[in-house]
Amino acid sequence: MEIVKDAAQKKIFIKREFNAELEKVWQAWTTAELLDEWWAPKPWKARTKSLDFREGGKWFYAMVGPDGSESWVRMDIITVSPLKSFTVYDNFTDENGNTNPALPGMEWKCEFSKTADGTLVSVEISFSSEENMKKIIEMGFEEGFSSALNNLDEVFKN
């Protein structure tokens, strides 16, 4: 996986190749029951309330923590070019889908392309300011940290 932060452009670029056909990778990114299986980094779980994957549609889901706490996200789907790319605008919301103005939104552009062995997914996340970018990365820190602890648990089990 390649992850690059471009502070000047207020963007984060993530690239990752998957050893699977493009159609399957696309499906995993655009189908509710599949997204629920992988989207949340452990120990979080994603739980979709609704997904209408088309331009003008929405994906409304909760990230459910190990203690049962929920944080809600509404992704407004802006453009869809099937099996090629989509762009969404990501908002943190309350359980009714109302945007939380205290947390920064961001735009995601996800592109899918065939490679010799599978599928390359390129994600470009754009922020409205550098400060907002820092805020989001710090939130990622929390999740990343919990994931690291979770990894340790798995190590201890063996």
Add this chain to the structure above:
Amino acid sequence: MRRDIFHAIADPTRREIIKLVSLNPMTPNSLADHFDISRQAVSKHIKILSECSLLEQEYSGREIYYRLSPAKLKPLDEWLEPFRLMWQKRFNELDKLLSKKNKTKNQRR
């Protein structure tokens, strides 16, 4: 003008220069050979990277060699590492899901 690691890596040519000098100390000319842009443009990027304290100079005869000061990359790592970890976890889950789906003959849409 901001001169720190985040400014240093904001440009793809500068990221490439960082990668190159992280392997071997290099002269400005040998660096320029790796790029399609003019030597002047490459030296401008070298200058910015030096001002960001990412490059150290080393003299060997009449040649200047640049090499990376890796310690200066640290703030970047500390900042991005947890985020990287989160995405790695996420993508590992997707890998598992995709390989599971590969094994299933009759897929449900």
